[in-house]
Amino acid sequence: MTGEVAVLGVGMHPWGKWGRNFVEYGVHAARAALKDAGVAWREVQFISGAATMRCGYPGYVAGATFAQALGWQGAQVNTSYAACASGSQALAAARAQILAGGCDVALVVGADTTPKGFLAPMAGHRPEDPDWVRFHLGITNPTYFALYARRRMALYGATVEDFTAVKLKNAEHGAANPNARYRKRFTREEVLDSAMVADPLHLLHVCATSDGAAAIVLASPQYARRRTAGAVRIAAISTVTPRFASNEVEMPDIATDSAVAATPHSFRASIAAHAYEEAGVGPEELSLAEVYDLAASLELDWYEHIGLCRPGEAEALLRSGATRIGGRIPVNTSGGLACFGEAVPAQALAQVCELVWQLRGQAGERQVPNARLGISANQGLFGHGSAVIVKA
């Protein structure tokens, strides 16, 4: 087990398509988290930014960009990039610095401004980059989501109605979240009448890309005790890579590893497994989970990958109502990506913010009664696992 650190404060800039500079969102979220923590910016000893690749050089050096925007005060700085897992890596860097005794209080920030439509690769003729190649062949992100959705239908009897039910559940959850971009309670007909994007997935099964920001103030247990009694704690952060031979058809690759000389492994299942081991807890102890529903169908895969049920049982778990607020193990109480849309470097941090609000009993209408333990799970392009366990 790794030592625990305290979460003193969390904050967000609401998700949307605001069209402003990502730094504005980051500063807004950072100030909200600092206020929530009762910590002044000048007290922060370490700032950790989650990078964005779409906002030019300031995005590549997000930690310093946010530090400058908040006002240079000499803090140590870090920037992490791991695509959708960037937020977890930035969080892990801050935790490591605290546990190593390098600082007592750290601020972690992720923010993004996204273009409209499909996320696209960098320009130029670059056939050595698998991300360039797959777009050249016409293989976008929803392609991968749909390949897995179709597999569930063939292997486990999932139906488009199940995918729609996930979307409706998350829309219901997100309708009560002031930080969500989409707060509409969709109907089944609206989902099924939305345009087909990648058969069997319709537009309203697939998440959008959004602007947004999330920030977290972490502190050593000693520092936290001087500020508050009973701060929630980070019990684990998993940042694992896949194991060879990885058998998942994974963005942005054109082919999986060959399993001729090595046992095939499921990367997604290993992400949460590492976090449970680090925290010394199991999925049966969870009060809630936030998982990466890039498409509604992928939420079902995550039920299995984080151990809420066995492979092939996710549809039954969904249909039982267990994963809605009020059920045995609510999933995506924030509304998930279905209601937020993806703001890449902020997303893994946003998941943790939701867990913290739930564990503090501050989630308002979305509150899961007596929430004590939560997990987030997500995954970054090119082999970045991300899972965080938060304890009351």
Add this chain to the structure above:
Amino acid sequence: MAAAARTRVAALEGWFTLEDPPHLLGSRCRVCGTYYFPRLSGFCRNPDCESAEFEAVPLSRTGRLWSYTNACYRPPAPYVSAEPFVPFGIAAVELAEERLIVLGQLASGVELGRLRIGMPVELILESLYSDAQGEHVVWKWRPLGEPA
């Protein structure tokens, strides 16, 4: 446009052969036997193998359909779209000997409705796009045994 046969060029040079029948071009590690697609040189990615020796190998041109979908919207560049955009299918195919899954477009005219996961499929070459240089072809998958 002249009616003469257009020059046929590989949309991704070195990724597949232009012969009939065509094959994807992969690499196989000379020590542990692991296959790679696209081709790899310099280092084997098996954590228990330090080989730097590979042979270029054609991959199986038939496999089993692992999953499938389509692209109903025009993908962004570097996809080169016809005007107007024509939706196309996409397949993930499991190659038994190589023990890997490879993606690719479905051949034009293949209806998703008649596909079944696990069915045998084969690799053909078809146009990805054309320009002043000629016809840029790429590998695509279609149900095994269908007439060209």
